[in-house]
Every structure is written in C-alpha cells, then in structure tokens.
Amino acid sequence: MLRAGIRYFGLALVVAVTLFWLAAGGDRGWTKTSVAVQKTDEVTGIEYPVIENRFVPGIDALALGSLAGLAIFALSFIPTKKP
C-alpha cells in the first residue's frame, strides 16, 4: 500500500512539474526570476525594457522536478526485508 502511494506520488510529481512548466510558457532556456517587458517612450520612440520580478521555470526546473519525481518513483522498487 505504501509502495503504491510512493509510486503514484512520484508519477504525480513528474506530471505536475511538466504541467507547471508548460503552463508557465514551456521556456527551453534557463529558469528566470525576472522578465523584461518592452515599453515605448512616446516622445523619443525609444523601446525600453521594464524588468518585472516573475518566476519562469526553465528546462533546468523541468529536469530537476522530473528527476525528483522519478527518484521517488524508483524508491518504491527498493526491496525491503520481510519479517
């Protein structure tokens, strides 16, 4: 029962991390903690970035989360001594 629980939790973590990564834009670069939003100065016509603090998970966050999920999943297969 416990093994099945750990197994499902591991798989659920992989799915959750993948869905979170996709929902956040599926960025294939490194994780970002800020995003540059382009604005335009009306008088000069200069386009300038305004830095907004925002977490955007990258491919490293996806890999780390998936590995953690798979490690938990694999943990459930470790044999234990029966009394």
Next chain:
Amino acid sequence: MKNHLTILALGAASILPAFAESLTFDFKDPKGVNNIVFKLDAPLESINGTASGISGTIAADPKNPADVKGRIVVATETLHVPNPVMKEHLFGPKWLDISTHTEIVFELKEVSNVKRDGDTGTADVKGTFTLKGVSKDLTVPVKVTYLPGKLKARGGDLDGDLLVVRSNFTISRSDFGIQAGQNTDKVSDEIEISLSLAGAAPKK
C-alpha cells in the same frame, strides 16, 4: 541649376534654426528609458541582457556636425540577465569583475561620414571603448534624431531639446580580456550591442 541651389539653400535654412547653437545633451535620463541590450548567441546557449544605468554628456556643434565631444558611461552593476546564477557569474571576477571595474565607457573622439535628412542623421563615430579596464578604439554607426523643443513633452518643467541616439555594433569579449577563448560553446565571443539613448539639453 540656380533653382537647385535655391532649393538647397532653403532646405539648409529650414534645418539650421533647429541646430543653431552648440548644445550639451545629458544622457542621465530621469525617466529611465535609456537602455543597452546585449546579446550573445553561442552554439549551446543564447544570452540576452540589458543595462540601464547610463549617464554621460555629448556636446554637439550643429554648425560642424563632425565636431562632437562626449562620453557615455554605463554602470556595470546595472547590467541585467534574467537568470540569477548567470548574473552572479557575469558580475564575478572571472567575467566582468564589477567590484573592480564599475563602469563601461565610450569616449567619443571623431565623427565622420555624416549624412543628414531633416532632423535625422547617420554617422560613423570613432571612440575609445573601455570594458573591464581594457580600452580599444572602435568605429560604430549611429543614427541620431534631433527633437527640438520636445523636452517638456516628456514631463517636467524644463524647456529644451532632445537628442535620440541609436546604434548597433558588435565587440569581441576576447579583445577585452574577458575569458578569452573560454566557454565559447556556451558564451559567444561576439557580443551584439544595441543602444537606444535620449539626451536632454534644457534651455538656459
């Protein structure tokens, strides 16, 4: 021929009032619009960043467009990349070493190949570019737009003029002793730089 000369004279007369006096433009923009974008496109990784801490002045003599003096300074601590670990590396001693090298400077020396079309013009600007304590002479193409009387339109109480400077050029980090030949698969040697700056010359 006489007609052509008359048209040319009228054209020049329409431009000259706008450029009638020597002006000093301050590039420390209170609105924070001035920015530099840098891009490194390596085979394995693309890095995009910005810099915002820009200051400096440019003095231009409108009667002699080639006679331009000034310097543009970028505070290295205002360089920004979106990944915090990358930013830590960028600022560290192996890369930009911002604790020692606090500024990136472009000192204007000479302007050539000036072409003017109304209040807009292009030119090649030769100057000394200093990065991480290494100075190199560079010639960069610039596009300049003069906006007479537009300073007040950006807010504030001062009347005056604006000068918008745009330029795109490329430098090699190896020329400036930044990890020459190292990590070129992830950090390109070529750095593409785009700058968009507005300088203000308040009327006295």
